[in-house]
Amino acid sequence: MKKKSIIIEWAKAILFAFLTILIxxxxxxxxxxxxxxxMEKSLLTGDYILVSKLSYGARLPNTPLALPFVHQHFPFTESSNSYVDWIKIPYTRLFGSTADIKHNDVLVFNYPMDDEHPVDQRIYYIKRCVALPGDTLELRKGLVYINNIYNDVPEKLQFNYKVLLDTDTINSDTLKETGISEGGRMKKNGEYWFTLTCENAEKIKRMPHVTSVQPLFDKKESYCDYLFPENECFLWNIDFFGPIYIPRSGDSVKLTVTDLPLYERIIRKYENNELEVSNDSIFINNKYSTHYTFKMNYFFMMGDNRHNSADSRFWGFLPEDHIVGKAVLVLLSINKSNDQSHIRWNRWFKSVH
Structure with missing residues (x-):
């Protein structure tokens, strides 16, 4: 009996610890x-970060019947879901609101294009919030302007640069010392491309045999068919994008067949309406509509590595119900590049800005 009692006490202690961690x-x-x-150079591959759910309110799980500590699928499988979706909790936040999000906060969220899964089971992304609900955003040479006012963090940004040399090789040791890891040769001898911060671009300019360092920007009004909203009426690219209005709950926009691609996914997917277009007329839930009033707030997200980030320029607006929390701290960091691993001691317990 005594042995059975000890086992029960241990089971209770383990269950209590498990529930405490889960909550x-x-x-x-x-x-x-x-x-x-x-997100380089703000966050590096191999960083382990702490995300605060309290910053904008804790989001209750949409799918409460899910295997704890497992995301989307059971371990070692790719087809067996680790949750059941026949019980769902409506979008609810406790102890806070997404109204507390500020420009340039770094957020973890569920990827909104992952339609295969419920919202809380979608893939996790991390980006910087560059535009808030009600803003009008525009990119000019990759830099963010909000309501026609420059609003970016240039010291944290990276762009792709074309580097010309009067010789065919570049000093790889100097590149490693500078922390430059992305780049390589281009077609012609003495031509290279590198992903650089403004500071590193200046360092490259001072290197022996370097004759030119220029950012690789797309031309204004050149069309990229793989960018949001994937419509030729919008001649946007990764460096020149917008102006675009970021929807705010309660605000209305005029609907035209030309502008509809900007808000079609919001109307259909995120806010669950039926949408049809017939003879240039727009019908929402079988009613002819010239305007649409948004039910949720939306955000525009971008990576600091501006030429190497799949962000809102590619998939559009982030709905507020997809936001998990705010990245606040780098707990530890491990560099796993070049098939070797070493600890980045200088990044431990570093705050995220």
């Missing part, structure tokens, strides 16, 4: 890893 992850903080270079 802590849902309501307070959760750890994530940075899998790509889209």
């Amino acid at each position: 802590f992850r849902i309501l307070f903080f959760e750890a994530f890893t940075i899998p790509s270079a889209s």
Whole structure:
């Protein structure tokens, strides 16, 4: 009996610890890893970050019947979902609001184009919030302007540059010392491209044999068919984008067949309406519509690595119900490049800005 009692006590203690950790992850903080270079140099591949759920309110799970600590699929499978979606909780936040989000906050969110899964089970992304609900955003040479006012963080940004040399090789040791990891040769001898911060671009200019360092910007009004909203009426590219209005809850926009591609996904997918177009007339839920009033707030997200980031320029607006929390701290960092791993001690417990 005594042995059975000890087992029961241990089981209770383990269950209590498990539930405590689970509630802590849902309501307070959760750890994530940075899998790509889209936020360099602010966040590096291999960073382990702490995300605050309290900053904008803890979002309750849409799918409460899910295997804890597992996302989307059971371990070692790609087809068996780790959740059931026949019970869903409507979008709800506790102890806060997305109204607390500020320009240039770094957010973790669920990728809105991942339609295969419920919102809380979609892939996690991390980007910088460059535009808030009600803003009008425009990119000029890759830099953010909000309501015609420059509003960016230039010291954190990276762009692709073309580097010309009067010789065919560049000093790789100097590149490593400067922390330059993305780049390579171009077609002609002495031509290279590198992903650089403004500071590193100046360092490259001072290197021996370098004759030119120029950013690789797309031309204004050149059309990229793979960018949002994938419509030839909008001659936008990754460097020159917009102006575009960021929808705010309660605001209305005039609907035309020309502008509809900007808001079609919001109307159909995010706010669950039926949408039809017939003879240049727009029908929402079988009613002829000339305007649409938004139910949710939306945000525009971009990576600091401006030429190497799949962000809102590619997939459009971020709905507020997809936001997980605010990145606040780098817990630890491991560099796994070149098939070797080493710890970046200087990044431990570094705040995220």
